Amino acid sequence: MSLDSLVEQFKKKDVLAFEQLYAMYSENICSVINTIVKNEGRAQEICQDVFIKIWNSSDSYNASKGRFFTWILNIARNSAIDEIRSRSYKNEKKNLSADFFVGIVERKDETDDGMDTSGLKRLVDNLKEKCLQLIELLYYRGYTQKEAAEELDIPVGTVKTRNRSCISQLRENMERN
């Protein structure tokens, strides 16, 4: 079954279709949430809530406005960001800042919290720091093109072209692995 027809069935509240979509995307979504909340247990709970939300609002997905993955990614990012905003973090600023990828590159293979980042490291090995920052802002934080330009203090047009080259580099790395 193609992705389009799966999504169509899902919109008709077909649980089997939803189960397949869950198998396809749940790891990615939970992972994105965890990079934001940095708490595996909490990330699992939020991830569960996000998929319940997705199921309940299946009617509102419109294929002519974006990819299905983009839609659920957006819901997941908003839920995770709401979570860290509502939590009384001692160093909230640090958690809201886009330092995840940069930090991973700087750290060793086995991080302090026992996370195995070797696969990720291989994937982003030769990516420059400004690429990692941009990818994190656009894909993990949900920044718009304009917001990312302001955050990184670069022209709006540069965001588009730089991101294009960063993602191309990523795709090359994938081919190589």
Added chain:
Amino acid sequence: MDTQEYISSGILELYVAGALSEKENLEVAAYAEEYPEINDEIIAIEKALLELTKISSTSKPYSFTKLKEGIYKPKQTKVIPLEREKTVWPMYLGWAASLLFAMGLFWSYNQNQNLKSELEAVSQQNSLLEVQIADADASLENTRTLLNTIRDKNIDVVPLAGQTVAPDAYAKVYWNKTEQKVFIDAKGLPEPPDGFVYQIWSLKLSPSLTPTSIGILDTFNEDENKVFALENSNASEAFGITLEPAGGSESPNLEQLYTLGAVSAS
């Protein structure tokens, strides 16, 4: 349209990120449907992102079975405590009930007072009526006695006719010779003026006209029956009634002779 140029602009990467405006999204989606190479490029970009996001962190999702529990779990309805109202309503009811009770009590008290005064009035009226009944009884008894008296076989009836001063006046004398009593029926006499009374005279005609007073009607105005009982031990031949000054006179004032009648020979 140059699809390669469009692809290399980097807009498709932003489309997958969800970083475009609504209008741009619609545009990209429309091109993706029209040009397969654009659609393929989008899928390739998404695949790279799926790879990246999958390995960027290790947060294992729950099983789909567990997710299904969350989907089908009925929404918890908030329980609104009713305790407050529970305590308030009986209180209001209590106040209302006691108010009604107090009003009822006041009303009953008033009714009772009214009945009491009514009862008093009625019992007063009752005793008045009792007096009236006693009076009526006495009056009836008098009338019976009177009736029996004048029906007595020993009675002589002497009609007295009106004289010059009062031609319309009349009276009757019922004379019981054995009991030496007379009953004067003075119904036909006018009321005497103030300071005067009627005086009854027994008359002997022969050998000369000799009047003897047998009494005065000093209760004329008060007596309803206008029947007066008097003693008469005389061998009367006629009876006359004159108007005399209060207290009566020694001898009759014949100018004020109201009625006169002779006893018929028996």
